[in-house]
């Protein structure tokens with residue numbers, strides 16, 4: 102979480118702090134601290150990930166919950182934001198210990214989550230298996246299977262087709278919309294992607310499928326560059342599961358992550374982590390379009406520099422909202438117990454991203470501001486309107 106978000110000191114609607122014991126494999130009992138924060142419930146139940154990470158704390162969890170409120174409002178899905186987490190280094194846990202930690206944490210917060218109340222999802226350190234344990238734990242407490250309590254589940258347990266690719270698909274849908282506005286064809290455009298995980302690899306793959314040329318890509322270890330384009334499908338097949346693997350690819354120049362961000366290209370997709378574009382490198386970025394696949398990859402200082410230079414930036418709250426949109430679809434399907442084919446999921450996702458992009462663009466032009474400010478104008482207004490219209494009880 103970037104420091105500038107933490108400084109905003111968001112006000113949360115409800116927060117829960119739990120301390121709970123887990124019996125480890127060696128018989129020792131360890132007590133863990135966990136949090137669930139529900140930022141705003143004006144527009145519907147809250148939604149947001151559960152993070153297992155050694156640096157999880159209440160402040161960061163609250164800031165991330167607020168971020169989800171705006172993101173859901175910007176793409177107009179009927180949720181407020183939430184976030185949760187446990188301060189734990191999962192690398193030190195066995196699979197059995199991870200399962201026990203998950204189940205005990207969920208039973209501790211079970212009174213404030215539920216399909217009508219607050220619906221968790223995966224985040225750093227949690228995955229589809231953890232979501233399956235969450236669904237099972239909550240269901241055992243209720244006495245019947247409640248698939249809609251959590252999203253990001255495996256497809257056979259009520260997960261949605263298309264969820265794995267959703268964020269990358271949203272990124273490329275927004276990219277294509279921006280290309281049209283900029284009169285810069287995506288076909289043939291030179292793209293650089295930072296990050297080769299879920300978002301980065303899928304965005305790169307879908308960019309290539311739309312005729313773009315991905316000339317640079319990186320992961321935490323390092324990056325590769327080839328002006329003639331990289332064989333993204335092959336790279337995914339060979340290296341997607343091995344961090345640092347892409348640097349073994351021979352038909353490319355090696356670049357480090359700093360160099361990658363300033364490579365000669367048309368479109369830059371930071372899809373790794375926070376604060377990658379900052380005051381020190383924003384002037385050197387060559388891309389005309391930046392699409393924030395990651396959360397918070399651009400600092401406010403870089404944002405100003407890029408705006409002054411006329412670089413078009415699609416902000417994270419819009420560009421990477423595809424994940425939460427398909428999580429919403431998963432919840433809708435679970436509540437109806439009626440499941441859609443992947444094509445239907447993708448078509449509905451693309452429609453929402455295109456409409457949201459058009460809304461944000463219109464607001465940007467109306468207020469003569471950036472896409473980021475325009476997105477927040479829309480998000481904050483939707484939440485404020487709902488709050489005012491609902492009124493104050495009693």
Ligand code: NAD
Pocket residue numbers: 268295296297298299300301319320321322344358372373374375394395396421422424425
């Ligand atoms: P991931 O763990 O699958 O992949 C992250 C990738 O970034 C890995 O290739 C890793 O090596 C690389 N990376 C990490 N630190 C780096 C650094 N300093 N420099 C270069 N590369 C680095 O994660 P993901 O799910 O792809 O998420 C990436 C970003 O997108 C995060 O900011 C996440 O919060 C955001 N996001 C993800 C989703 C989603 O659905 N997965 C949705 C919205 C936002």
